[in-house]
Amino acid sequence: MKRRDIIKHLSLLPFFGGIGGSMVPSLKTIAASGKSKRNLFKELGVRTFINARGTITFMTGSLMHDYVLETIKDHSGDFCMIDELQDKVGERIAAMTHAEAATVTSGAFAALTLGMAGILTGMDEKKVEQLPNLEAGGMKSEIILQKGHQIHYNHAFINCGAKLVYVETAEDVDKAVNEKTAAMHFLNCNALQGRIMQEEWVALARKHNLPATIDIAADVPPVSNLWAFNDMGYSVVAISGGKAIRGPQSAGLLMGKKDIIAAARLSSPPRGGTIGRGLKVNKEEILGMYVALERYVNQDHEKEWKEWEDRVAVIDNAVKSVSGVTTNVYVPPIANHTPTLKISWDVAKITLSGKDLLEALSKGNPSIEAYGGEKNSITVSPWMMKAGQEKIVAGRIKEELRKAFV
Ligand SMILES: *Cc1c(COP(=O)(O)O)cnc(C)c1O
Numbered sequence: 001m002k003r004r005d006i007i008k009h010l011s012l013l014p015f016f017g018g019i020g021g022s023m024v025p026s027l028k029t030i031a032a033s034g035k036s037k038r039n040l041f042k043e044l045g046v047r048t049f050i051n052a053r054g055t056i057t058f059m060t061g062s063l064m065h066d067y068v069l070e071t072i073k074d075h076s077g078d079f080c081m082i083d084e085l086q087d088k089v090g091e092r093i094a095a096m097t098h099a100e101a102a103t104v105t106s107g108a109f110a111a112l113t114l115g116m117a118g119i120l121t122g123m124d125e126k127k128v129e130q131l132p133n134l135e136a137g138g139m140k141s142e143i144i145l146q147k148g149h150q151i152h153y154n155h156a157f158i159n160c161g162a163k164l165v166y167v168e169t170a171e172d173v174d175k176a177v178n179e180k181t182a183a184m185h186f187l188n189c190n191a192l193q194g195r196i197m198q199e200e201w202v203a204l205a206r207k208h209n210l211p212a213t214i215d216i217a218a219d220v221p222p223v224s225n226l227w228a229f230n231d232m233g234y235s236v237v238a239i240s241g242g243k244a245i246r247g248p249q250s251a252g253l254l255m256g257k258k259d260i261i262a263a264a265r266l267s268s269p270p271r272g273g274t275i276g277r278g279l280k281v282n283k284e285e286i287l288g289m290y291v292a293l294e295r296y297v298n299q300d301h302e303k304e305w306k307e308w309e310d311r312v313a314v315i316d317n318a319v320k321s322v323s324g325v326t327t328n329v330y331v332p333p334i335a336n337h338t339p340t341l342k343i344s345w346d347v348a349k350i351t352l353s354g355k356d357l358l359e360a361l362s363k364g365n366p367s368i369e370a371y372g373g374e375k376n377s378i379t380v381s382p383w384m385m386k387a388g389q390e391k392i393v394a395g396r397i398k399e400e401l402r403k404a405f406v
Helices: 003-012 027-032 040-044 066-075 082-097 108-121 125-130 152-158 170-176 188-193 198-207 225-232 258-266 283-298 301-320 354-363 389-403
Strands: 101-105 142-146 163-167 181-187 212-215 236-240 252-256 325-330 340-345 371-374 377-380
Touching: 066 283, 082 101, 082 225, 082 252, 082 258, 082 283, 101 108, 101 258, 101 283, 108 125, 108 152, 108 181, 108 212, 108 236, 108 252, 108 258, 142 170, 152 163, 152 181, 163 170, 170 198, 181 188, 181 198, 188 212, 198 212, 198 225, 225 236, 252 258, 252 283, 301 325, 301 340, 301 389, 354 371, 354 377, 354 389, 377 389
Parallel strands: 142 163, 142 181, 181 212, 212 236
Antiparallel strands: 101 252, 236 252, 325 340, 340 377, 371 377
């Protein structure tokens, strides 16, 4: 580049034109940035990193597919009625997931709140207004769950004013059910921590003539989980859009029985006097969620799985070459069900704690976020990496382990 050109390019970069000036970019700078892209992470001083951990909410979940981003961009220039869009998109989503009905929510948590709102109010608009004051509306108020299914996300139901009643056995369920019982909830990722599994739970609910709800927020893959619980007869199924499905992080799906979804919509935006008014999704999120799901359902899952295995193998082979290192490849049975690598080492040979290694990776360049961090081990999940990043991760972990080798 000629000097003249370099100066021209520099002047196009935000802030370079205004060194010593204000922190606020001028409109001229912003307009010019249309030509040369701004990097707001750099401008703001926000660290970005290679995600070797997974679909973690505080790490912004997952990366939306280009196709999702294009869809959002292509449709943000027109107005439409939110309800009409939800109706039409909901029908397509329901067909893809074997549900009677479906709607896009602002996440799995919102889907649980709205689904429960639908169960509690039915189509009674007075009750919708009264939520979360269940007593005033003479609504049911108790939700039965298994003790092993306690999780902070169950607060989604407390938002509806409901009380959580914990049980362990089928006999406990029989005893706990009373005229106040509204539903029976199942936390799929904790299935193995409870005594009653998914099929038996929904059968128990049927026996007591209660709706069964299920949280499967992070439970694809396998893709079949998108319909397995609708097929099983669950009345409400909630899943995140911004995890494996790679839709907007601020989106999710509420699937289930027609009457319950219709009732849930009464508590949903755009309606203002509702508990759900703050759980808004815009047209971009609704459409982004829809095409992300479409794409996810139709993608080659075997090929993707093989890519994840290959990435694990690259890291596995690199770190195993350091003496004293042992590895274990495993797949978590439910939730984040993807090839995962645990890297352990002999502390007599490598004087490094898992926590220290995580910190060194995080502070390194490029920054890498892995997890675990026990006395002599860390864990790496490669499914949220971009292609090729596994080589960087492999190199950095090996480098740090070697440095600590005595
Ligand atoms: C992530 C998660 C949620 C919340 O999902 P959002 O889509 O972020 O609202 C709820 N339950 C479980 C089990 C989760 O893993």
